[in-house]
Amino acid sequence: MPAALMAAADKAISMEKSGEKKQSSAGKVLNVLDLFTEENPAWTVEMIMSELGATRATAYRYVKALYDAGLLAPGAASTYVLGPRIMQLDRQIRRSDPLLKIAQPLLDEDQSPLIGARSISSFYGDQVLAIQVDRFDPEIFLTMERGRSFPLIYGAPSRIILAYLPPYQMRNFYSSNSAEISKAGLGKTWEEFRTSMRKMRRIGYCVGNESNRTVYGVSAPIFHDKSSVSASLTYVRRIEITSDQELEELIKAVVRAANRISEKLINYSPADGDSSLVFPTPRLAG
Amino acid sequence: MPAALMAAADKAISMEKSGEKKQSSAGKVLNVLDLFTEENPAWTVEMIMSELGATRATAYRYVKALYDAGLLAPGAASTYVLGPRIMQLDRQIRRSDPLLKIAQPLLDEDQSPLIGARSISSFYGDQVLAIQVDRFDPEIFLTMERGRSFPLIYGAPSRIILAYLPPYQMRNFYSSNSAEISKAGLGKTWEEFRTSMRKMRRIGYCVGNESNRTVYGVSAPIFHDKSSVSASLTYVRRIEITSDQELEELIKAVVRAANRISEKLINYSPADGDSSLVFPTPRLAG
DNA sequence: CAAATAATCCCGTTAATTGAGACTATCGAA
DNA sequence: TTCGATAGTCTCAATTAACGGGATTATTTG
Known part of the structure; x- marks a missing residue:
């Protein structure tokens, strides 16, 4: 097994539940995806703001980055939901x-x-x-x-x-x-x-x-x-x-x-x- | 239809193929996902480097951000492939x-x-x-x-x-x-x-x-x-x-x-x- | 037309990304 | 076990972009 895989596997296994490592800006943006759960699939930007403790400008910037990537999409009543890109990527995985x-x-x-x-x-x-x-x-x-x-x-x-x-x-x-x-x-x-x-x-x-x-x-x-x-x-x-x-x-x-x-x-x-x-x-x- | 939706719809439709807007850092990270196509599902970091024209450090930082989010996963021979999170998110969409x-x-x-x-x-x-x-x-x-x-x-x-x-x-x-x-x-x-x-x-x-x-x-x-x-x-x-x-x-x-x-x-x-x-x-x- | 809400814009300050190269860890082979 | 090769991390100064706060625009509702 190549070095790359072992390193990654070891980390993944040992890191379990340690969490709380320093996050890049992109990491913070990607964390927004965690909010979208089965129980809570639709979020307004205001909700994201208070959940993240971020300002309006920041919350909108995060959402925009994810929206531009297709990972979020606007839903009804000014909410955002998981976007079309996810289904497209899943299809890509299935096919490749x-x-x-x-x-x-x-x-x-x-x-x-x-x-x-x-x-x-x-x-x-x-x-x-x-x-x-x-x-x-x-x-x-x-x-x-x-x-x-x-x-x-x-x-x-x-x-x-x-x-x-x-x-x-x-x-x-x-x-x-x-x-x-x-x-x-x-x-x-x-x-x-x-x-x-x-x-x-x-x-x-x-x-x-x-x-x-x-x-x-x-x-x-x-x-x-x-x-x-x-x-x-x-x-x-x-x-x-x-x-x-x-x-x-x-x-x-x-x-x-x-x-x-x-x-x-x-x-x-x-x-x-x-x-x-x-x-x-x-x-x-x- | 709420204002939010209209704005988004108008933009999506009119912006078609314009591309090349200024990108946030998170946006640049998310662009890496575009590389993973059906024809080219596995990328080494070196390949990503030369494709993006980025340095090794930057390419690794991008990959790490996506890996931490589960959107990429290490594959065989030191490549990365689309990660498990995509399948999980797709399931969430199906269920919600x-x-x-x-x-x-x-x-x-x-x-x-x-x-x-x-x-x-x-x-x-x-x-x-x-x-x-x-x-x-x-x-x-x-x-x-x-x-x-x-x-x-x-x-x-x-x-x-x-x-x-x-x-x-x-x-x-x-x-x-x-x-x-x-x-x-x-x-x-x-x-x-x-x-x-x-x-x-x-x-x-x-x-x-x-x-x-x-x-x-x-x-x-x-x-x-x-x-x-x-x-x-x-x-x-x-x-x-x-x-x-x-x-x-x-x-x-x-x-x-x-x-x-x-x-x-x-x-x-x-x-x-x-x-x-x-x-x-x-x-x-x- | 006016009020309310969603989303964007602007800008000085602050904090994070960046690049270059040294450094570490693991694998494969002898 | 040692060596060489490759994958991935780390350090640091300079650059660059994110951040907050509030004003501004866009769109819906009454």
């Missing part, structure tokens, strides 16, 4: 992500009726993000959705990635999250944690049903490099209709599919060929 | 947009087999953006997709919005786009253009098949206010399987559905009730 491009045809070949739903989750240093979710069983209830993020410790798609982290990252993660790790039953000490992770690596998948009690989620790791996890594949099936044997088959299926994706992804690497066309996968470790 | 929330159940009631696909497009001042696309006919070929934008003059979803623009906006649009308007056959003079738009308003829908020769797209306007268009609904059907009578029915269906959405959207307005809960629709005119 090598992982999605590679995985799609391979997954579409795997039409087993056992698969009630499937999702691809991607690793972003301190969190795991669902980047694609497909539902086949109309009765299944899913908590995953593109753009939803999960902590590295929560849920099968996250945990299988956690298990394959390089040693120093895993160590960092343990020291800043030992309480949660212990609570989740992954080990009360660093040694225990390391052992349980090694065990998970040995079997090569993770079965979970904690985030959603009605389904099994079976996750297998996806590598963009011989030794670097970048994502995970998850097959989902309702518990009530799943026999032990079917669960076994589901596990085999997800591991096989993830392996095929990994193979293609690794060969997609810049080793040979035009690196501007076949650029290294944007899947990342940081 | 009143138009989507209102339209979804109403559209799901409308299960006519005539509808091969449908899409909702939203007006953003100088462009029209597809915000939701559903395909029912598996053989249909669609150019629309969430996040894809179209100029105001191109395609049925755009044109029906164009037709309902307030007079001064339409006037602005004509004076900066008279050549394209004439080429598109919408009128060689302002008078002709105004007449053809009035005619379209009178019939209340727009049928087009220019962007995709294999299908009809039938679009009807959606209003967030008695007189303000904010979006359009489009029903799509393959031409080869569509009789004249079916086209008529499709038109009636899309107009009916769009009207129902408009009604609900208008009543959703802040007129009564808690405006923090039932905030005015973020659909916008600018």
Whole structure:
């Protein structure tokens, strides 16, 4: 793994919840985006002023910078809301992500009726993000959705990635999250944690049903490099209709599919060929 | 329509392609996002340096600001790619947009087999953006997709919005786009253009098949206010399987559905009730 | 037409960005 | 482990832009 990625990953993991670093002006502008939440999607400039403790001129300048970039757009009643650029950028990611491009045809070949739903989750240093979710069983209830993020410790798609982290990252993660790790039953000490992770690596998948009690989620790791996890594949099936044997088959299926994706992804690497066309996968470790 | 919106809409429309206004520092940082295109999704800092003509220190500062905001993320081989925050923000929009929330159940009631696909497009001042696309006919070929934008003059979803623009906006649009308007056959003079738009308003829908020769797209306007268009609904059907009578029915269906959405959207307005809960629709005119 | 609100403009002061290059950290290979 | 290469950070003085406060313009509502 290149130096750049490791540095970034280490920082992302260790910096967790430290916050409050010195901010550039651009950083302050970008912080305005944090205000726009699901509960509070529309803000007037006056509201932004009082929230930021800024003057009118400053608040308008911030909003204007974001508006000019298309990240905000004027809404009804003199409010601003998240802008069109976000949807456009998301489309760009969907269309240019090598992982999605590679995985799609391979997954579409795997039409087993056992698969009630499937999702691809991607690793972003301190969190795991669902980047694609497909539902086949109309009765299944899913908590995953593109753009939803999960902590590295929560849920099968996250945990299988956690298990394959390089040693120093895993160590960092343990020291800043030992309480949660212990609570989740992954080990009360660093040694225990390391052992349980090694065990998970040995079997090569993770079965979970904690985030959603009605389904099994079976996750297998996806590598963009011989030794670097970048994502995970998850097959989902309702518990009530799943026999032990079917669960076994589901596990085999997800591991096989993830392996095929990994193979293609690794060969997609810049080793040979035009690196501007076949650029290294944007899947990342940081 | 509030003053804020008009000002923004006028500017967006008249400013088209003028570009090159003085940029704030935050604006310069946000410009970096423009580099990340579908053809060129991964950039090293060195590449950004030479593209921007900035020094190493500056380029790193820009990238760091965007990285801290989650808009960029480190990719493989020391590149940066668009970050997880974009997917998260897109999810937030999907979950908080009143138009989507209102339209979804109403559209799901409308299960006519005539509808091969449908899409909702939203007006953003100088462009029209597809915000939701559903395909029912598996053989249909669609150019629309969430996040894809179209100029105001191109395609049925755009044109029906164009037709309902307030007079001064339409006037602005004509004076900066008279050549394209004439080429598109919408009128060689302002008078002709105004007449053809009035005619379209009178019939209340727009049928087009220019962007995709294999299908009809039938679009009807959606209003967030008695007189303000904010979006359009489009029903799509393959031409080869569509009789004249079916086209008529499709038109009636899309107009009916769009009207129902408009009604609900208008009543959703802040007129009564808690405006923090039932905030005015973020659909916008600018 | 007048009042109210949204958004921009102006300008002296202040605080942050900038560029150049030295410096540190990590990786890959021997 | 050492070395070389590359990624990314840091320091500092000079420049440049952000900031605040208040006046000004633009647009809607009554």
